[in-house]
Amino acid sequence: MPFETLIYEENFDSNVIDDSVWTHEVGEKWFNNESQAYVDDRNHSFVKDSCLNLVATYDPQDRLPYQSARLSTYGKKHFQYGRFVLRAKMPKGKGAWPALWFLGCDRKNHVPWPLCGEIDLCEFSGNRPQQVTCAIHTATFNHKIHTQKGARLLLNDASDAFHDYILEWTEQTLRFIVDETEILRFDKEEGFTEREWPFDKPYYMILNLAVGGWYGGDIAPEDLPFHLQIDSIKVYQ
DSSP states (O other): OOOOOEEEEEOOOSSSOOTTTOEEOOBSOOSTTBOOEEOOSTTTEEEETTEEEEEEEEOTTSSSOEEEOEEEOTTTOOBOSEEEEEEEEOOOSTTEEEEEEEEEGGGGGTOOTTTTOEEEEEEOOTTSTTEEEEEEEOSSSOGGGTOOEEEEEEOTTTTTSOEEEEEEEOSSEEEEEETTEEEEEEEOOTTOOTTTOOOSSOEEEEEEEEEBHHHHOSOOGGGOOEEEEEEEEEEEO
16 A cells, blocks of 8 residues: 555654643653653753654663653544654664654543553663664563564664654554565454454554653663654654
8 A cells, every 4th residue: 555645744843742632641641660750841841953862761760760751642643553663863862762653542531541542653662772662562472472574783873863654554564664674564463353453443643752661661860861863754644
């Protein structure tokens, strides 16, 4: 299926985050044993030099020593199928855990995870700085029961250069691509129900920079601040 029509483009040419599209999700406690609180301030999320910057900081004197940012399109821009191209540069530092991903919108309507479905376009750990990973999680295929569908790509300069992280999502297939290399393909099989394929409904996009956690691993406080940079986002249908 060709993806010819550009339906959303963000090149971050303005000096502000577009709040008609993005909402800061804030809070002190998050899943996966993460250490950060997510906050809404310009020290942790801002646009500079045509890049969106998400920054994680450490202040041992603060009641919440690790602080970072998480942006979501929920309630403002939802997606069902398309070609998503996110051009990003990963942070440096032990404990950094950035993610570019999607959740089913019905998660906000009390459909439990993983039945709601999750698409992880890209995850990265500063403790494994030469690789990126992608995955999908459903009721049948998820990391809680060690059945998730995922892949990794060795990428030596993930923190030194921008790369295109690409999802191609149709009614039958999810393809994960980095630059021009396909690293994972997941096809809808005959007999699949929403427990295996919850991908025929709207999803929202999330950009976040976690600290530590099960995936991020051990934190080196001296390595902070962490910087995740996103140069552009393009969505085609």
